[in-house]
Amino acid sequence: MTTAHMTTAHTVHDLRAQVTQWKRDGLRVGMVPTMGALHDGHLSLVRAARAACDRVVVSVFVNPIQFDDAADLAAYPRTLDADAALLRTAGVDVLYAPSAAEMYPPGFATTICVRGVSEGLCGGARPGHFDGVATVVCKLLMQALADRAFFGEKDFQQVHVVRRMVADLNLPVEIVTCPTRREDDGLAMSSRNRRLSAEGRARARILPQVLTQCAERIAAGDDLAAALQQARDALLAAGFTSVDYLELRDARDLAPVTATPTAPARLLAAAWLDSVRLIDGVDVGV
Numbered sequence: 001m002t003t004a005h006m007t008t009a010h011t012v013h014d015l016r017a018q019v020t021q022w023k024r025d026g027l028r029v030g031m032v033p034t035m036g037a038l039h040d041g042h043l044s045l046v047r048a049a050r051a052a053c054d055r056v057v058v059s060v061f062v063n064p065i066q067f068d069d070a071a072d073l074a075a076y077p078r079t080l081d082a083d084a085a086l087l088r089t090a091g092v093d094v095l096y097a098p099s100a101a102e103m104y105p106p107g108f109a110t111t112i113c114v115r116g117v118s119e120g121l122c123g124g125a126r127p128g129h130f131d132g133v134a135t136v137v138c139k140l141l142m143q144a145l146a147d148r149a150f151f152g153e154k155d156f157q158q159v160h161v162v163r164r165m166v167a168d169l170n171l172p173v174e175i176v177t178c179p180t181r182r183e184d185d186g187l188a189m190s191s192r193n194r195r196l197s198a199e200g201r202a203r204a205r206i207l208p209q210v211l212t213q214c215a216e217r218i219a220a221g222d223d224l225a226a227a228l229q230q231a232r233d234a235l236l237a238a239g240f241t242s243v244d245y246l247e248l249r250d251a252r253d254l255a256p257v258t259a260t261p262t263a264p265a266r267l268l269a270a271a272w273l274d275s276v277r278l279i280d281g282v283d284v285g286v
Ligand SMILES: Nc1ncnc2c1ncn2[C@@H]1O[C@H](COP(=O)(O)OP(=O)(O)OP(=O)(O)O)[C@@H](O)[C@H]1O
Pocket: 033, 034, 035, 036, 040, 041, 042, 044, 045, 150, 151, 152, 153, 154, 155, 178, 179, 180, 181, 182, 188, 189, 190, 191, 192, 193
C-alpha cells in the first residue's frame, strides 16, 4: 500500500500552483479525468498514469453540461470521500475536485464542438453530450497542464472525440487509451452499474455476451445486417427495455461499416436495463 501524501485541490488556482511547481522541476504530469464513483476501471487508468508519468492528477467532476437528461444527472452517484480514500491508496498526487461554479463561472460562454466523430452513437442518443465532454476535457487538460491524459476504451466514441479535439486544437498532451476492465461475468465496470437492481445486475452480463457472439458471427462472414438485428433482438428478449444503438464502426475513424469488415472494426452498443443506460463495445477481428 502506498502511503504518499495526496492533496486535494478545489480551485484552478490551487491546482495550477502545484503543477507549475512540478513543471519547474521538470516532472511529467499525467491526468485521469473522471466523474467519480470510482471503481477498478478508473484505478486501471491511474495505474497506467503512474507507470508513465512522474506525478498524477485525478479529477472528480460530475460535468453538468454533458447531461441532456436531468434525472440522469441527479441520479449520478457522488461518493467523494470514498473516492479520495481509493485515490490516496492508489498513490495519486492530487485529487482535483472543482465545483460547478469554479468550472463554469457566471459569464462562461465557450463551447467546443467536435463535428464528425461526435455524431451518431452516443452523440445521437444524448444531444449535446460530446460538446459538454469536449469542453470540460479541454478545460481539465489545460487547468492541469497535463502532458499525458488517460481514457478508457469503454467510452470508445469519447476517445475519438478527445483525440480529434487534441489534434485540431494542437493541445500539447498525449492521449493514452486503456482497455475496458470487466467484472468476473464480463460486464464492463461502470459507475452506473450500482444503480441496477439485483436482478438487473444478473441480466446485465448478457450485453457483453451478445456483443462477443455477434462479433464472432461478423468476423466469420455472416450477413452483417442479420447479425446486428439478431443481437438487438437478443438484448430485448433478455429483458433490456430498449437499444439506443448496436452498430459496427471502423475502429480508426468511427465510419459506419456496412459489410464484413476488411479493416479493424468495433461493435458498439448502448442499451437500457432497469432505467440504467449501459454501454459497451468489442473489437471485431479481420
Ligand atoms: N470499465 C472500465 N475500464 C476502463 N476504463 C473505464 C471503465 N469505466 C470507465 N472507464 C474510464 O474512466 C474514465 C471516467 O469515466 P466515468 O467517470 O464516466 O466512469 P464510468 O464508470 O464510465 O461511469 P458512467 O456510468 O458515467 O459510464 C473514462 O475515461 C472512462 O472511459
